[in-house]
Each structure stands twice: as structure tokens, then as C-alpha cells.
Amino acid sequence: MASERVWKSAVIGYGGAYNMGMAHARQMMEAGFEFAAACDLDPARAEQASQDFPGIRTYTDVAELLAQDDLDLVTVITPHNTHAELAKRILASGKHCIVEKPMCIHAEEADELVRLAAQKGLMLSVYHNRRWDDWFLTLQDLIGKGVLGDIFHVEMFFGSYQRPRDWWRSDKQLSGGAFYDWGAHYVDWLLRTVPGPIRSVRGFVQNRVWHETTNEDHIDCILSFENGAFAHVQQSSIARIGKAARRFLGTKGAVVDNGDGQLTLHTEENGVQVESKIPYVPSQPMAYYRNIADHLMNGAELEVKPEQTRRVIAVLETTGTSAEAGKELPVPYE
Known part of the structure; x- marks a missing residue:
């Protein structure tokens, strides 16, 4: 009740x-x-x-x-x-x-x-x-239907060539670093897409242009999963040319997303390579708080569990410590 x-x-x-x-x-x-x-x-x-x-x-x-x-x-x-x-x-x-x-x-x-x-x-x-953005819901629907098979490689990119704003989010002591803002969403998307434990993280951090801010200019996070999957998440404020925002390779199909209202799906039908445009399903902007209310008031399962978000922080932090150490490192709490 x-x-x-x-x-x-x-x-x-x-x-x-x-x-x-x-x-x-x-x-x-x-x-x-x-x-x-x-x-x-x-x-x-x-x-x-x-x-x-x-x-x-x-x-x-x-x-x-x-x-x-x-x-x-x-x-x-x-x-x-x-x-x-x-x-x-x-x-x-x-x-x-x-x-x-x-x-x-x-x-x-x-x-x-x-x-x-x-x-x-x-x-x-x-x-x-x-997690309830239109493109991500569309991707998860394809994965759930088995259209892509097992995801074995993921590439994600966000950034441009642009001086960071003069505010607290550009101050590494306050923000944690450039990767901690949108990077938290990207890593969460990734960990919801590739199942299983992370074997290691290798981080690369560069500070080349915007020396008036303490956040990093360019970050590469490379994750290796226990199931053999591999992912590369890149964030930059000095990238004069970009690339696909998100790219997912599976054993049965592949998806490219450029944030333009549709996913580009590559599959095979009767031995013929097929490219399809999959319109985004609608976003669900109220889904997060509706689940919170349903969990507290009615006992429903909590969707965004703290153990999941702890993994996100572990990846973000290990990206930096790996860059400092100059080698790949295991991720805490796996």
C-alpha cells in the first residue's frame, strides 16, 4: 500500500x-x-x-x-x-x-x-x-533486445577548444578536476553499458594551454574490463577537432551517437551490411525523483545505488592517480 x-x-x-x-x-x-x-x-x-x-x-x-x-x-x-x-x-x-x-x-x-x-x-x-537521457534509453533498448550482442569496445568524447570559465568548476581543489563534472555522467553511462568488474584504469592527463585555471586541459581514461572489453573516455578543452560523441562496438552490431536525435546502427541482415537510423526514444526527466519517491514511500528498488556511484568515483580518481604513477592501476571497490 x-x-x-x-x-x-x-x-x-x-x-x-x-x-x-x-x-x-x-x-x-x-x-x-x-x-x-x-x-x-x-x-x-x-x-x-x-x-x-x-x-x-x-x-x-x-x-x-x-x-x-x-x-x-x-x-x-x-x-x-x-x-x-x-x-x-x-x-x-x-x-x-x-x-x-x-x-x-x-x-x-x-x-x-x-x-x-x-x-x-x-x-x-x-x-x-x-541515465534517463533519450540517446541512452535508446541504446539500452537495443542492448536489451540483443541487437548489438556483447559490447567489447566503447569510445566516448566530450570537449572542444575553449578556455574554461572563471568559476569554481575550473578550480581543481574545489571541483576535483575537469573529469569530475560531465565525466561523472560519462563514466556512469559506461559502467551501465559494460557489465562486470574493471580490471584496470590507465589515465593520461595534460596541462598545455589554459594555465590560468587549475583543472586539466586534456584527459584520457582507458579502462580494461575483466570480460575483455575495453573503453576509452576522452575529455578536452584543447581539441580543435572532435569526433563521434559515443561509439559502441558489439559482437552483432555497432552504434554511433552524435547527439543529433538518432543513433546510427550498423548490423548485418542475410550477410549484407545494413546501416539504420534509430530515432531517440523520449527522455524521462522526472524518472530519477519518481524512483526516489517510489523507493522511500512504497519500497521500490532504488535505481541509482550508492555502491554503483562509488565505482564512478573510483574510476575518476584512479584516472588521476594512474597518470601521476605513469602506469595502469586497479580500481578500488571492484
């Missing part, structure tokens, strides 16, 4: 970038939560939250928000280097927790959060909402 009680939610971080605080709040409400409170260190942003959602409680002190016993769920929307500590405080206060991606910066922090949530009997999840 569905829960009849009111579940109250809140956000920590109502910053103006991308209006993420407002976006999370609206998705919470649409999924069935009462959006009850917001916290931001900037009094002006806290005031903006109260204007956007009249009647909510606003705070500029995290401790005051976490002292509210009627809050059930708190989402963290702050710079990456603050995620781990805030998530620990939320869980310690007895509240369920969502963290914007990336989960944190270090795999050891991720493991601590997984263990703490389990000890407290609380939900911990990371906002990997991109």
Missing part, C-alpha cells in the same frame, strides 16, 4: 548556476514530496528560494536545517569538494540523502558514505539523472 504520510524534502545549496536548487525542488514536488526548506550560505540566495517557493523555511546555517526533525530527505547541491562532508552530516542527522553528481572526490570518501548509510538504515543516492 502506498504511503499516506507527507514526506518533506529540502536542499542545501540554492546557488544561481543553472538554477539547480529550483530544478531539484520542482522535481521533488512533482514526484510527491513537500518541498519544505532550503539552505544557502548566501542570504540573498536563501531569500531567492523563499520568493521562488513562498512558505518554505530558509536557512544560512546547515546545522539549523539539519536540526529540523520533520525533514525526511535532503539533497546536496554545492561544490564537489563539500559533498562528502555534507552527506555525512545529513546521514548522521537521520535523514535520507541525495548528492548531486559527482558523489564526492575520493573513493575512500565514497566508501565511508556507503557504509554510513547502511549503518543508519538510510537511503543514499546520487543524482545521475542522465
Whole structure:
């Protein structure tokens, strides 16, 4: 039977970038939560939250928000280097927790959060909402139908030749590095596509042009899987020429995606090579929070599990440590 009680939610971080605080709040409400409170260190942003959602409680002190016993769920929307500590405080206060991606910066922090949530009997999840993007849903449908066979090689690219913006996401101490932003989504997509443990990661990091920022200019992450599959994820802010955004090779078929509303599928029919255009199925932008609500209120299985997102952080971090060591390294928590 569905829960009849009111579940109250809140956000920590109502910053103006991308209006993420407002976006999370609206998705919470649409999924069935009462959006009850917001916290931001900037009094002006806290005031903006109260204007956007009249009647909510606003705070500029995290401790005051976490002292509210009627809050059930708190989402963290702050710079990456603050995620781990805030998530620990939320869980310690007895509240369920969502963290914007990336989960944190270090795999050891991720493991601590997984263990703490389990000890407290609380939900911990990371906002990997991109699992419900149109192109990825289309790819997963093809894989599920057996059209591609076993995926044995993946290439992913994102970037261009462009100076990074002057903001915290370009500061490695705060962001974790360039790979921790969109790279978190790309690695999550990859690990949802290629099953099984990772054997090793080899990272290559270059800083050649944008010396006024501390993030890396160009990153290559090469993953080897226990089942023999191989993947290459590349991110760059100094790539004057790009390539296919995503390329998947399987034993029965292959897919190329350029983000243009359709997948290009290469297969064989009666011994003849066939190229097909597969239109994207619609994205499901509300699927993440709907699953959170269904999990907490009705006991449904949690889609984005913390153990999965811990693997993402392990890959991101190992990419950097491998580059520093100059050799491939195993990935923690495999």
C-alpha cells in the first residue's frame, strides 16, 4: 500500500548556476514530496528560494536545517569538494540523502558514505539523472533486445577548444578536476553499458594551454574490463577537432551517437551490411525523483545505488592517480 504520510524534502545549496536548487525542488514536488526548506550560505540566495517557493523555511546555517526533525530527505547541491562532508552530516542527522553528481572526490570518501548509510538504515543516492537521457534509453533498448550482442569496445568524447570559465568548476581543489563534472555522467553511462568488474584504469592527463585555471586541459581514461572489453573516455578543452560523441562496438552490431536525435546502427541482415537510423526514444526527466519517491514511500528498488556511484568515483580518481604513477592501476571497490 502506498504511503499516506507527507514526506518533506529540502536542499542545501540554492546557488544561481543553472538554477539547480529550483530544478531539484520542482522535481521533488512533482514526484510527491513537500518541498519544505532550503539552505544557502548566501542570504540573498536563501531569500531567492523563499520568493521562488513562498512558505518554505530558509536557512544560512546547515546545522539549523539539519536540526529540523520533520525533514525526511535532503539533497546536496554545492561544490564537489563539500559533498562528502555534507552527506555525512545529513546521514548522521537521520535523514535520507541525495548528492548531486559527482558523489564526492575520493573513493575512500565514497566508501565511508556507503557504509554510513547502511549503518543508519538510510537511503543514499546520487543524482545521475542522465541515465534517463533519450540517446541512452535508446541504446539500452537495443542492448536489451540483443541487437548489438556483447559490447567489447566503447569510445566516448566530450570537449572542444575553449578556455574554461572563471568559476569554481575550473578550480581543481574545489571541483576535483575537469573529469569530475560531465565525466561523472560519462563514466556512469559506461559502467551501465559494460557489465562486470574493471580490471584496470590507465589515465593520461595534460596541462598545455589554459594555465590560468587549475583543472586539466586534456584527459584520457582507458579502462580494461575483466570480460575483455575495453573503453576509452576522452575529455578536452584543447581539441580543435572532435569526433563521434559515443561509439559502441558489439559482437552483432555497432552504434554511433552524435547527439543529433538518432543513433546510427550498423548490423548485418542475410550477410549484407545494413546501416539504420534509430530515432531517440523520449527522455524521462522526472524518472530519477519518481524512483526516489517510489523507493522511500512504497519500497521500490532504488535505481541509482550508492555502491554503483562509488565505482564512478573510483574510476575518476584512479584516472588521476594512474597518470601521476605513469602506469595502469586497479580500481578500488571492484
